[in-house]
Amino acid sequence: MGNSYAGQLKSARFEEALHNSIEASLRCSSVVPRPIFSQLYLDPDQHPFSSADVKPKVEDLDKDLVNRYTQNGSLDFSNNLTVNEMEDDEDDEEMSDSNSPPIPYSQKPAPEGSCTTDGFCQAGKDLRLVSLCMEQIDIPAGFLLVGAKSPNLPEHILVCAVDKRFLPDDHGKNALLGFSGNCIGCGERGFRYFTEFSNHINLKLTTQPKKQKHLKYYLVRSSQGVLSKGPLICWKECRSRQSSASCHSIKPSSSVSSTVTPENGTTNGYKSGFTQTDAANGNSSHGGKGSASSSTPAHTGNYSLSPRPSYASGDQATMFISGPPKKRHRGWYPGSPLPQPGLVVPVPTVRPLSRTEPLLSAPVPQTPLTGILQPRPIPAGETVIVPENLLSNSGVRPVILIGYGTLPYFYGNVGDIVVSPLLVNCYKIPQLENKDLEQLGLTGSQFLSVENMILLTIQYLVRLGQHQSRALAESMLTTSEFLKEISYELITGKVSFLASHFKTTSLGDDLDKLLEKMQQRRGDSVVTPFNGDLNECVSPQEAAAMIPTQNLDLDNETFQIYQPQLTVARKLLSQVCAIADSGSQSLDLGHFSKVDFIIIVPRSEVLVQQTLQRIRQSGVLVDLGLEENGTAHQRAEKYVVRLDNEIQTKFEVFMRRVKQNPYTLFVLVHDNSHVELTSVISGSLSHGEPSHGLADRVINCREVLEAFNLLVLQVSSFPYTLQTQQSRISSSNEVHWIQLDTGEDVGCEEKLYFGLNEYSKSLQWGITSPLLRCDETFEKMVNTLLERYPRLHSMVVRCYLLIQQYSEALMALTTMASLRDHSTPETLSIMDDLISSPGKNKSGRGHMLIIRVPSVQLAMLAKERLQEVRDKLGLQYRFEIILGNPATELSVATHFVARLKSWRGSEPEEWIPRTYQDLDGLPCIVILTGKDPLGETFPRSLKYCDLRLIDSSYLTRTALEQEVGLACCYVSKEVIRGPTVALDLSGKEQERAAVSENDSDELLIDLERPQSNSSAVTGTSGSIMENGVSSSSTADKSQKQSLTPSFQSPATSLGLDEGVSASSAGAGAGETLKQECDSLAPQMASSTTSKPPSSSSGPRTLPWQGQPIRGCRGPHAALPPVVILSKAAYSLLGSQKSGKLPSSSSLLPHADVAWVSSLRPLLNKDMSSEEQSLYYRQWTSARQHHADYSNQLDPASGTRNFHPRRLLLTGPPQVGKTGSYLQFLRILFRMLIRLLEVDVYDEEEINTDHSESSEVSQSEGEPWPDIESFSKMPFDVSVHDPKYTLMSLVYTEKLAGVKQEVIKQSKVEEPRKRETVSIMLTKYAAYNTFHHCEQCRQYMDFTSASQMSDSTLHAFTFSSSMLGEEVQLYFIIPKSKESHFVFSKQGKHLESMRLPLVSDKNLNAVKSPIFTPSSGRHEHGLLNLFHAMEGISHLHLLVVKEYEMPLYRKYWPNHIMLVLPGMFNNAGVGAARFLIKELSYHNLELERNRLEELGIKRQCVWPFIVMMDDSCVLWNIHSVQEPSSQPVEVAVSSKNVSLKTVLQHIEATPKIVHYAILGIQKWSSKLTSQSLKAPFSRCHVHDFILLNIDLTQNVQYDFNRYFCEDVDFNLRTNSSGLLICRFNNFSLMKKHVQVGGQRDFIIKPKIMVSESLAPILPLQYICAPDSEHTLLAAPAQFLLEKFLQHASYKLFPKAIHNFRSPVLAIDCYLNIGPEVAICYISSRPHSSNVNCEGVFFSGLLLYLCDSFVGADLLKKFKFLKGATLCVICQDRSSLRQTIVRLELEDEWQFRLRDEFQTANSSEDKPLYFLTGRHV
DSSP states (O other), X not given: OOGGGTTSOOHHHHHHHHHHHHHHHHHOSSSOOOOHHHHHHOOTTOOOOOSTTSOOOTTOTTTTTTTHHHHHTSOOOOOTTXXXXXXXXXXXGGGOSSOOOOOOOOOOOOOTTXXXXXXXXXXXXXXXXXXXXXSOOOOOTTEEEEEEEOTTOTTOEEEEEEEGGGSOOTTSOOOBSSOOEEOTTTOOOOBOOHHHHHHHTTOOOXXXXXXXXXXXXXXXXXXTSOEEEEEEOOOSHHHHHOOSSOOXXXXXXXXXXXXXXXXXXXXXXEEOSOEEOOTTTTOOTTTTXXXXXXXXXXXXXXXXXXXXXXXXXXXXXXXXXXXXXXXXXSSOOOSXXXXXXXXXXXXXXXXOOOTTSOOOSSOOOOOOOOSOOOOOOOOTTOEEEEXXXXXXXXXXXXXXXXXXXXXXXXXXXXXXXXXXXXXXXXXXXXXXXXXXXXXXTOOGGGOOOHHHHHHHHHHHHHTOOHHHHHHXXXXXXXHHHHHHHHHHHHHTTTTHHXXXXXXXXXXXXXXXXXXHHHHHHHTTOEEOSSSSOTTOEEOHHHHHHOOXXXXXXXXXXXXXXXXXXXXXXXHHHHHHHHHHHTSSSSOOGXXXXXXXXXXXXXXXXXXXXXXXXXXXXXXHHHHTTSSOTTTHHHHGGGGEEESSTTHHHHHHHHXXXXXXXXXXXXXXXXXXXXXXXBOHHHHHHSOSOTTTTHHHHHHTSHHHHHOTTEEXXXXXXXXXXXXXXXXXXXXXXXXXXXXXXXXXXXXXXOEEEEOHHHHHHHTTSOOSSOSEEEOHHHHHHHHHHHHHOTTSOHHXXXXXXXXXXXXXXXXXXXXXXXXXXXXXHHHXXXXXXXXXXXXXXXSOOOOEEEEEOOSHHHHHHHHHHHHHHHHHTTOTTTOEEEEEOTTSOOOOOHHHXXXXXXXXXXXXXXXXXXXXXXXXXXXXXXXXXXXXXXXXXXXXXXXXXXXXXXXXXXXXXHHHHHHHGGGOEEEEHHHHHTHHHHTTOOSSSOOBOOOSSOTTOOOEEOTTSOOOSSOOOOSSTTTSOGGGEEOOTTOOTTTOOOBOGGGOOOSOOOOOTTSOOOOSOOOOSOTTSOGGGTTTSOOOOOTTTSOOXXXXXXXXXXXXXXXXXXXXXSOOOXXXXXXXXXXXXXXXXXXXXXXXXXXXXXXXXOTTEEEXXXXXXXXXXXXXXXXXXXXXXXXXXXXXXXXXXXXXXXXXXXXXXXXXXXXXXXXXXXXXXXXXXXXXHHXXXXXXXXXXXXXXEOOOOSSOTTOOOOOTTSOTTOSXXXXXXXXXXXXXXXXXXXXXXXXXXXXXHHHHTOOOOOOOOOOSSSOOOOOEEEEEOOTTOOBOTTOOOSTTHHHHOOSOGGGGGGEEEEEEEEEETTXXXXXEEEEEEEGGGGGGEEEOTTTTOEEEEOOOBTTOOOTTBOSSOEEEEOSSOTTTSOXXXXXXXXXXXXXXXXXXXXXXXXXXXXXXXXXXXXXXXXXXXXXXXXXXXXXXXXXXXXXXXXXXXXXXXXXOOGGGBOOEEEEEOXXXXXXXXXXEOOOOSSOOOOOEEEEEEXXXXXXXXXXXXXXXXXXXXXXEEEOOTTOOHHHHSSSEEOBOOOSEEEEETTTTTTOOOOTTOSSSHHHHHXXXXXXXXXXXXXEEEEEEEEBOOOXXXXXXXXXXXSSOSOSOOOOOOGGGGEEXXXXXXXXXXXXXXXXXXXXXHHOHHHHXXXXXXXXXXXXXXXXXXXXXXXXXXXXXXXXXXXXXXXXXXXXXXXXXXXXXXXXXXXXXXXXXXXXXXXXXXXXXXXXXXXXXXXXXXXXXXXXXXXXXXXXXXXXXXXGGOOOEEEEEEEO
16 A cells, blocks of 8 residues: 555554454453454554654644543544555565565655756755765664665665664564655755655655565664675565464563553553553553544543553553654554454343433443344345334333434334434534644644444444443533432442442441440440540540630731732732723723622532631621621621522612612622523423533523623633633633742742642652552452442442441451451552541640542441441540531531640630631541532641542542532642752761751651552551651651651741642733722731731641651641542543643533534643633533523624623632722722722922011901902912922022021932822712713713814914914814804814903803813823713813824814924923914904904903913912900811802902902912911912903913923913912812823933933033034924023032022023022013012023023122023024123123033034033
8 A cells, every 4th residue: 555545544444453453342251352453553662762853744643632522521533543655564565464566656846946857856866875884974862873775776875764663673673654754965854755755855766655565674883984885674574473364462661561560550551540641651542643532422621531551551551642653564463363253242231322312211230142143134225023022021112322323213112212313422523624634734634434434433442441431421420410329229229239248347347336336345434535545435424525725826806918919919809900991881980989799619518617707707797887896797798699599689688779879889799600600491391300400590680781880790610611602701800820830939928829730740759658549459349349330339338348348447457357358558548547536635736537429328438337336335425426418507416526626715705617728637537518619618637638528420520620629729839849959868868958047847757658549557546657758666866856847837827718828920901900908908917926816717728737756856748638539530630640620621611501513622731821721612502401602693793792790710719819800999998999099199388488478458357359459469489389499499588697507409300299188079069981881981982983074173373473474273072062163154164262241140051161282191091070060061172283183083082182283292391382372362362353343342351361280180269267265276167169169259350350360379288378368369379270361462371391390381471470360268289190190201312322221411401512412302492491400510500599699580580490599670661579678699591581681681690609690592693692792701601512402413403501600
């Protein structure tokens, strides 16, 4: 067979092999025949080979598809069971045992342009040995150089490199089929077909290319290094050695048999029982070649239920994926001769149950066949008669599974047979798109035919051993079904044979009689409860009265939240914020002022009590303001609801609360939400399941989905059933627990999480007593019993055996030592530890053992039986036996309750344990029953978790992992860190490894015992301690100082919610939240000082401090519980080879979901939980009875409906999720309060001490200023606004007398932190985009996307004398605001903005247009004035830069925008104010002209505008209350008022048009009656002003300015003789907005040399002209202003702290640093200036001075000797002209090096300045 068949299996041969295999299996009575693939291809000693140098070929599915079906529990139809080149074993066609004639061979033509010369490869490189014999040839490891013969070059040998595994050994054996070689000429690698290779090296063959024919010699190097022809390759040996007719029985190769002993339960080198198939190793049940094993109609998940070769180690198993299989003879495996025709193997029938369909109509008992049926083949269409007495004879209805082809006609009693399509349906593969196939690395031609797949399945089924077929049948039942089956077996008495078997002990004695005898022998006395040996007896009265010492180590009832919980709570909160911000309008957080909640838990009484405890301890009810402190404890119960029949009424009460409180945000927490997630509809069909569909009815009801004030938070450790294609939760709304990476340094945190992965990994620690164990002895006993009782469910058999094991262990340890050898060592050591530990001290503390028995009936049986044995042995005071039934409360004997109470100390009289954590320290067995564990937390004293009953019925990931989840907990970090160190300590010289500071923690580890799965325990009680940690009572410290770091821990044990501890979690999202959100959890104190918190919220860590080991002083290390698994579970969980996930992760994730396709990529073992979620969402779908099944694709939109307000919190079991979501509720409430709060600046006015009250003339309480008296008041030039603390003082005569203290020079880098205070927002606040409410919805108008197009763009042009050119601005005017503007009749051209008249009196409007310049604050600017204006009509214009316009337009579509020209994109706030004022004056003139035509006088048009910052949030009115008779501080009363109130009041000022600027003062909490004594001040106003644009026509804002533009403008206005009035009875609150606004530019070099540059200091902002200085990318004016702020020491040294001699500044105020005072003088004629007679100035500042400044003006002023000058101009030439024009050289001395420029490039127009000294 040649390349024409490459990659395809010879169909006839394959089918013949299959049929023969099936027949042999059916006939064979002894040895199970080998699987077909093993026969065809497999041998266990192949070697791995690197796939790196293999050319990727679609056919080579070996890499990742070999095991796809086994990995994911479903079928893989790839054709990779075919070999690459299905070469026959024989060399030549004549020797072929097939009768087909030789196939003519025509070689493929060589690619165009390639070399075809003989002896050269297609790349044209010489391959002849003669040319290469002296060359040094590099070949990969595992390859050999061989010589090939070309028919065209008989005299030459061509050199090739071939993988030696494809070559035979010395005996001509063991060559793998196929080929792998490299061309040593051109170096091309990875030829996988000899045909392809022969083409490449130009062999030009006429017959089928065969490696056997053409690879002739090995090539060897001589001692001189010459490559020459070596021995012949021995291809033919194997032919003569094998005869296909009678091949002797082949034994397993030594590598297998030597390492697999019969004790391991293997036969003939093949392991029976469950074997796990691992993706990495590809060891599938059929030798790693794709097969149909799991096409059985069961969802068997990851188990391969068939025998396979057992490998000594995982390494040898990797060979399965490593390329084409090894050559094997095609004859059948001749394990045994065929049996006589009369014999038959009993083949148990398998019930092909599918969970989506009802059970078969009648139970199918497992009856052996009584004879051989020889059915003749029936032609299609022939009739088959069903005999009348079929059902009565056989007792069952035969099931005919439709396979392939057409069925015959059935005639007769057809009701007695069942024809089922279940089997054939398993092979219906969905039609995959080519792109899907590519993703899987497949082509469509690679699928097996359905017929072949069915044959493979049958072959697999008939080969199942007895146990596997039972396991397979059991695994097909759902949990509910198998529990019903067990119940049925118990009720109908089917177990009676089994029960009678266990009536006798293993030694044959009658158990009951034996126990009676022991009881009589003991008499009335009982074994002492604690602090005594098992032989010590006391009377029952004495025993009951014994009081233990109080346990000082017990956790007190505090509840702590740890860092990971905080982080996850913040992640939840940030996700809620994301929902609110998403724009989907599904959540409006601004609407709510309160948080309320309900927690829904599965039906578990203990879980309800546990959750109540957490709620009470956390104080969350009081924190949320839901309950008073005193009553919160009792009232907690209404917040936790169990999913039982009473939920409906409780839930209706809750939903009424939701409807009645629209301003409360309710959170419905659905804890353990993966449990019972069945649909209501399927619930009505299934009878008897009380909880069926309840969760669906509650969580998915219409009221919950539609309530806008209800968040649903589903919480689960096993969320897979919520992550299907039909999931109702968006994947973006999943919050995953932070990655608990044990490798990181956890700092001071004491505990680390020990979960499923850690259990799997702990097997590699090399400690003698592993934490995860399989009791092999027990498994053997089970197998024997299962054969004897084939009709009972295996769990029943296991349970009876387990009861016997524990009973006999108890007897063996107390009275009948002879029974020791009949208990498994595992059981014996557990019981020994359990009953001996309380005897070792006065506290009487001991361990807890959980025995997991899912069936309630079996659990009750186990409890009764064990209790009976315990009591008869007198141990009833020694340890308790508790039935852990979810449906009932805990029941504990009174004397044990008394013991628990005395440990706890301060409990009230009526206290009883309600949770498992309450049992901490109690020696007890908890028989935990119920369908699923439901998330109950166990105490630190839990030491053993017996899961030996969890077997083949638990073949889904959720079912299996949640069982082991019982044992997950937090442990001291040494447990996880240490074991690597433990491996290094040899038994002979154990050194002291001091890891912890705690020297008293001395534990001895017995390192010399053999490593095993189960800890073998010797007979002597007490000699072997828990977990293989042994102690010697005589050990002298000096002799044995062995301390392993792995089991060492500091003495304290920190309480964790669900046992939570902090790991090194980085802070999560939500950092921007206010700090107090995080401060509620006291951060964990250091391990030595912190008091241990409560046990009920306590860590599930196990310091097992029941007894200090003899010879040791400190408590034990906190270790995780030991878990004993069944073999099936162990093979899955204990086999983690690599990656983060155990092998159970490849099972079907949950019984309620199904794989979408049997062809799917593998679940990567390193996937994070986020990636796993996406994987399951793509590849699983909800079954019909699943609650999400109804959430199908919406046919209209093609999308699924996610519930927008639903979140999923997922994290491993017992990691601390409850604490996390309680914390989330707390910070959610805090955030809602924060949304109702605002941080405003709270700073006292500055420079008040030297401003006398000059307002004496005013009478208090006047609403408006009187213009006559006001105009007589002097202007206070000092700046009082606290934001100007670091500005230069403005000189006044009073300042000259002030002694100036030295101000500390503030650092450049650190901006001063300004004082803020948090206050509640009121109904009059201005808001940003995050506020939404019904009232202002129209105002904001986010509703329609079409809104953008509803506004129009209008150009508006005017000329500006200052700019010396025309200015074109753009208005963006929404349709709704067009009424404020005047448009031309034709063409809609914008003419002007309407202005009211001075005489207008409209109480529902304000007259002044409001302009708000804003930059960088499209989201955070307080631009929503709806509430501040009380909803009345007003004209509000946003003034924005051109490049920011699209953002502002997006967020504020209903606002009028004024867009500044592009030239101002980098300008400061001065430019915006300048243009607002220029535009407004131009508009005033246009309106005056327009209204004049209507007969209105020009002066009657309203001349004011409001200029307001985008951070003004609230306005207040203040009044001074009259003091009472006592001389006390006069109180100031403040009241919040609206912006409307403030504006209407100011606009009503009499003779208002005579005022230039009106403003109000800045709010401060320290406002005193003193500052309010004068109702009006003539001083600076800032941030919020009414500006008279008519009066100030000739006073301009400096459009260049970035800083202090308002101080500069106020000084200009005042010097022009205009009035500035501040209303002191109003105040403005400004919000501290952290983004945007007048933020500093990040100053960077113009040309970046490297990314990491040191920050550029202000003194580098200037340079000498034409120098090589680094030029900066920032506006020149900005650099100048920043430079001046920090350069006063350099520029004006004489002015520093010398306020008598200020710096003279003409026509400008610039900040030149707080150490300097500036005297502002206006050069304008008739201007009012400060009196500076007799003042000697310390410097002169001339900034862009105009023609009003002349030499004569300057000569009026006197300067100190050594005073300095700074002249600033636009360019160098104007600088020189200014110096000449002002005749400065007469009095000032200049040097060439005193000329500077800002550090800009010339295209950025630097500013130039010159400094000089007064002479």
